[in-house]
Amino acid sequence: MNRPLALDIDGTLTRSNGTVDPRIFDVLRDWGAPVVLATGKSFPYPVALCHFVGIPETVVAENGGVVYAADEVTVTGDRARAQAVAEEFVARGGDLGWGDADTTNRWRETEIAVHIESDEALLRAVADEFGMEVVDTGYAYHVKAPGVTKGKGLKAVCETLSLDPETFVAIGDSENDVSTFELVDESYAVANADDRARAAAATVLDESYSDGTLSVLESLR
Ligand SMILES: O=C(O)COP(=O)(O)O
Ligand SMILES: [Mg+2]
Secondary structure, eight states, rough: OOOOOOOOOTTEEEHHHHHHHHBBHHHTTTTTSSSEEESSTHHHHHHHHHHHTOOOOOOEEGGGGGEETTTTEEEEEEEHHHHHHHHHHHHOOOOOOOOTTTTTTTTTOOEEEEESOOHHHHHHHHHHHHOOOEEEOOEEEEEEEETHHHHHHHHHHHHHOOOOOGGGGEOOOOOHHHHHHHSSSSHHHTOOOOOHHHHHHHOOOOOOOHHHHHHHHHHHO
């Protein structure tokens, strides 16, 4: 049987232009072992991806703030405090960067994401004042409660599904994947990964983005 997978989305299942690599769909649908999508995106995004790939909805969203497995949803984190950081950031001249509809945060339950081109220094200063953490995924800055991580979320999924985290293979590209890499037995950073992900991964791949991920999945099959 194939190994269970913990997969980051942005930078890992996507190509350099940010779109999901269509080759991923059939590989994941036919995987035959649990696939956990572990992402910084808000809850609906990985659920939708599972839905359209055609695999059970097993999800760690919002960097571990929302965990969903076997019809059980667990929510941790501090959306109210993250919201307070966002409001203070805007009051001091910052811009979340998503426009009025803000579909990035609209359905976000436990943290707030800020556009990667926003004022990082200001955001970090305000988050610090509120005792909140800023995680840089390469795609956005996430304002979250300390201690909430994808790794803890994956551990919770494993408890719900009676799986051993050590049997998982994890693939990712940024500092929000470090906790996942630390939990599992076999971890890969794609070549586009940031320094923290590269340092934490057991293996750093030569290939970038979905090419790297597909090469790992091909070798595991
Ligand atoms: O939401 C982000 O900023 C990044 O998402 P990811 O964790 O799937 O890479
Ligand atoms: Mg990523």
